[in-house]
Amino acid sequence: VRTPFYQLLWQKDQKHVDELNQALAAYEEELHDxxxxxxxxxxxxxxxWPWFELLPxxxxxxxxxxxxxxxxxxxxxxxAMLADEAVAKTKVSDEIIQKYVNSIQEGHTNYDIE
Incomplete structure (x- = not known):
């Protein structure tokens, strides 16, 4: 999932969307409950969870x-994960995630966004 995720950040095209969906399909197949x-x-x-938290x-x-x-x-x-108490208490806000992803795209990854 990581490779297609980052490829899509750097080059917006349907090929990378399809590759990410293909990578995620493996998780879909393994999820039985x-x-x-x-x-x-x-x-x-x-x-x-932290990787999936980045998808939005x-x-x-x-x-x-x-x-x-x-x-x-x-x-x-x-x-279901978003409804889980532990995830809800520790979830990074969408705003901070978006700032983090934007910093990756801008070429200066910022790990200390508050």
Whole structure:
């Protein structure tokens, strides 16, 4: 997921959108319950969450999760994660994520955005 994510940041085109969707399809196939860990979030869910937390920042480069309807379980997982108490308490705001992603695109990644 990381490679197509960053490729899409640097070059907005349908090819990279398709590659990201293809990479995400592997997660869709592995999701057999509400969470990857089962009925409740497990360590795996919390470990991969930070990457998925970044996805909404890609809307300005033409990416929307499940836009083609092929990732419904993953879209539901994201909503379930957002409803999880631990995620809700620690979630980085969309504004800060967007600033972080913008700094990557501008070529001077800022890890200390507040």
């Amino acid at each position: 509400t969470f990857f860990g089962g009925a409740k979030p497990a360590m795996i869910d919390y470990m991969i 920042a890609l809307k300005n480069v033409g990416f929307a999760l499940n836009a083609d309807g092929k990732l419904p379980k993953l879209a539901a997982w994201i909503q």
